[in-house]
Amino acid sequence: MLIDLRSDTVTRPTKAMQEAMWSAPVGDDVMGDDPTVNALQEKSAALFGMEAALFCASGTMTNQLAIRVHTQPGSDVICDKNSHIYLYEGGGIMLNSFSSVKLLDGDRGRINAEQVADAISPEGDIHATISRMVSLENTMNKGGGCYYDFEEIKAIRAVCDQNDLVLHLDGARLFNALVETGETPQQFGKVFDSISICLSKGLGCPVGSLLLGTKEMITKAKRFRKVMGGGWRQAGFLAAAGIYALDHQVDRLKEDHVGARAIAEIFRQKPEVEDIYPVDTNIVIIRVASHISAPEYVRTLAESGIQAVTFGKNLVRFVTHHDFSDDHLTEMRKRLLR
Structure with a gap:
């Protein structure tokens, strides 16, 4: 029995999700007439109370589209030093948005309002660069799946309002925080x-992320998606998986969190x-002795x-997901x- 805890991206669609995918009505999403994508x-826009959403291939794409729309050449993005948008998106902030x-x-990757104010x-x-955007990550990958206190988020929002800054959320694992x-x-x-949410991690879809924002912002993002080569055609087969996941696979994320805490107990x-990060959601990060790489x-x-995967000097990461069962544990x- 292989126990794959490299990431929650390794999940495969359930039988019910597959059935939803193959029975989905489809059209041409570039032309805007794929009914399942729409x-x-x-x-998703209604779920978050936002005006519009855009279905994309990955969370990197949705994050980078948000940055491209919200910034201009010579501006800056304020974020934690361990943010996914900085460390793991191929230098896209500089490459795509200058x-x-x-x-x-x-x-543990969670910045506060005072830090944001001081960085402007x-x-x-x-x-100096022109401060234009603040990006938060919730849950925080490099922080071991920790999540923000919502009061701190509101305080950061207030700083953004006072300084005419845009506030973006890399919510790849936001639903893990919400449950x-x-x-x-x-x-x-x-x-x-703007908010980016990933469907292909704990929610178990094969592909896809969503970018949410205003209608004007999403219209611009759709254009940049096309420029990046991100236009796709009968994407409804994939979108159907996203609809199924939002309807059926959110609450079960709690099971992944229970599994992660059990894994931490094993490694204790x-x-x-030598150390284990606090386990808040579905990520376990351990630190092995200095003589072991x-x-x-x-x-x-x-x-x-x-x-599992390496996650820094002497650090190893494990991520639980719906394909990790009690038998695996x-x-x-x-x-x-x-």
């Missing part, structure tokens, strides 16, 4: 100018593990049929604690 976009970054040192470039300073906090999508839709019994530890795990415990 239904997904309308459904913008710079102001990198903050947050609490002085108005009229020709030596823990009890907050609603509508609360987030009221606070953010391993003498080579992360790649070496990942290779050792792979020899036992357990797949039992087997994992046997292999690691024998």
